[in-house]
Amino acid sequence: MMAFISFDESMKILNSLQFNNHNTHKRYLLDCLGFVLAKDIHAFENSPAYETSAMDGYAFKHKDISLEKLYIKAINPAGKLIDECVNDGECIKTFTGSLMPKGADTLIPIELVSVEDNHIIINQSVKKGFSVRAVGEIYKKDEKLIAKGERVDFAQIGVMAGLNIVTPTVYTKPKVSILSTGSELLELGEEQTSISQIRSTNNYILEALICKYGGEPLAHGVVGDDKNAILEAFKKALHQSDIIVSTGGVSVGDFDFVKDVxxxxxxxxxxxxxxxxxxxxxxxxxxxxxxxxALAGFAYSATLTALLYLVPLMAKFQHFEYSFNIVEATLKSPFKKKSKKTEFWACDYRQIEGRFEVNFNSKKEGSSAILTNMLGDTAIFISEENDGDRDIGDVVKIMLL
Structure with missing residues (x-):
C-alpha cells in the first residue's frame, strides 16, 4: 500500500507531468469556442489599414476651423471609394467606417454643425484629428494578438474573424471515459426495484464537468461491483479515450476492485x-x-476531487496551464477543523465592494455525499493541514468555481 502524500505533493506530481504528443487539428472558427489555440495568431496587416472615420460627420482640413463655414463638396458613404479630395474651404460628408478622403485630417460630428445652402456652419470647435481612427489603431502588422495556449472565447473568435482566419489550429480535447461502479446504482430513468438501490449521479456530474472544463466526455454508464465486469469496461474505455475517470471502488472494502484493475x-x-x-x-x-x-463514490467527494485533479489533467492535454481561482475572503461564521488534513468544504460566498465574504449558513453537516451543498452561490473553503479552527473575522482562502 502506498503511503498517503500531502495535497501539495500530489499537485507537484500532477504539474510535473510531461506529454509525448499534443494532438492538434484545424477547426471551423465558430466551432473553436472552448478549445485551446495551438499556434500564435499574428496580424498580417494593420487594422485599420487606412485612416477611417469614427463617427458620422464632415471631413475637413483642421486649419480651416477658423473659417466657421465650409462648402460641402461631396458625400463619402462607408464601403465606397470616392475620387474627390478635400481642398481649402471644403468638407466632405463622411460616415462611420468610411475611409477619410484625401486632404482631410479631422472630422467634425454632425451634431456640432448646422447646414445652410450646401455649407456647414461650425457651431463648436474640435481638435485636430478628432474622430479619425489612426492606421493600426486596433492592431499593427506582425503584432502577436493571441498566444498559443490561450482558450478561445468570444473575443478571440471576433479577432480571428477580423483576420479572415476560417479554420484555426487548436489542440484536440481529451476524450474522457466515465465509469461509475457500484451494484447499488441506478441509471437515469431506470426503475427502482429495491430500497437498497440509489440513483447514480456521479456519471452525470462528471459528464457536465468535463464539458464545462474542456474535455470530450464518453459515457460508459454504471458497472456493478464485479471485478471482471469492471476490468472489461476499463479495457473498452481505454481503446476509446485518453483518460478514464471512475467513481467508487478505490477504498479498502471487499468490493473495491478499481485499484486492482x-x-x-x-x-x-x-x-x-x-x-x-x-x-x-x-x-x-x-x-x-x-x-x-479513480475517485471515491460519494457525490460531493467525487465532484471536489474531479475539480482538483481531473480538470488540470484535461488542461495538460491541450497545452493549457490551468490554475485554481483562489482568493482571500473574510469569514462570517466560525469554522471547526475536522482533521489534520487539507480540507475542502462547500461554503456560501458573496462579494461586497470588491471584497469576498464567506459563511456556512446554507450548508449541511454530514458525510461527503451531500451534493446539494454545491447549489447556490458556492465556493470551496480551503483549510490546510496545519490550520486549526477559524473565527469570525479571520481572512481565509476560498476557491471560486
Whole structure:
C-alpha cells in the first residue's frame, strides 16, 4: 500500500507531468469556442489599414476651423471609394467606417454643425484629428494578438474573424471515459426495484464537468461491483479515450476492485491516497499518454476531487496551464477543523465592494455525499493541514468555481 502524500505533493506530481504528443487539428472558427489555440495568431496587416472615420460627420482640413463655414463638396458613404479630395474651404460628408478622403485630417460630428445652402456652419470647435481612427489603431502588422495556449472565447473568435482566419489550429480535447461502479446504482430513468438501490449521479456530474472544463466526455454508464465486469469496461474505455475517470471502488472494502484493475492493466500508479478531506482515496495512474483518475463514490467527494485533479489533467492535454481561482475572503461564521488534513468544504460566498465574504449558513453537516451543498452561490473553503479552527473575522482562502 502506498503511503498517503500531502495535497501539495500530489499537485507537484500532477504539474510535473510531461506529454509525448499534443494532438492538434484545424477547426471551423465558430466551432473553436472552448478549445485551446495551438499556434500564435499574428496580424498580417494593420487594422485599420487606412485612416477611417469614427463617427458620422464632415471631413475637413483642421486649419480651416477658423473659417466657421465650409462648402460641402461631396458625400463619402462607408464601403465606397470616392475620387474627390478635400481642398481649402471644403468638407466632405463622411460616415462611420468610411475611409477619410484625401486632404482631410479631422472630422467634425454632425451634431456640432448646422447646414445652410450646401455649407456647414461650425457651431463648436474640435481638435485636430478628432474622430479619425489612426492606421493600426486596433492592431499593427506582425503584432502577436493571441498566444498559443490561450482558450478561445468570444473575443478571440471576433479577432480571428477580423483576420479572415476560417479554420484555426487548436489542440484536440481529451476524450474522457466515465465509469461509475457500484451494484447499488441506478441509471437515469431506470426503475427502482429495491430500497437498497440509489440513483447514480456521479456519471452525470462528471459528464457536465468535463464539458464545462474542456474535455470530450464518453459515457460508459454504471458497472456493478464485479471485478471482471469492471476490468472489461476499463479495457473498452481505454481503446476509446485518453483518460478514464471512475467513481467508487478505490477504498479498502471487499468490493473495491478499481485499484486492482488499474494494476492488472499495467498502469503506473503516480499516487494512491492524498491527505485531503474529503476524497482521500484518490488515485491517479498513467500508461504512456493514457491516464486513470479513480475517485471515491460519494457525490460531493467525487465532484471536489474531479475539480482538483481531473480538470488540470484535461488542461495538460491541450497545452493549457490551468490554475485554481483562489482568493482571500473574510469569514462570517466560525469554522471547526475536522482533521489534520487539507480540507475542502462547500461554503456560501458573496462579494461586497470588491471584497469576498464567506459563511456556512446554507450548508449541511454530514458525510461527503451531500451534493446539494454545491447549489447556490458556492465556493470551496480551503483549510490546510496545519490550520486549526477559524473565527469570525479571520481572512481565509476560498476557491471560486
Amino acid at each position: 488499474v494494476h492488472e492493466l499495467g498502469f503506473e500508479v503516480l499516487f494512491k491516497g492524498v491527505n485531503i478531506k474529503p476524497g482521500q482515496h484518490i488515485m491517479v495512474a498513467r500508461m504512456e499518454d493514457k491516464f486513470i483518475v
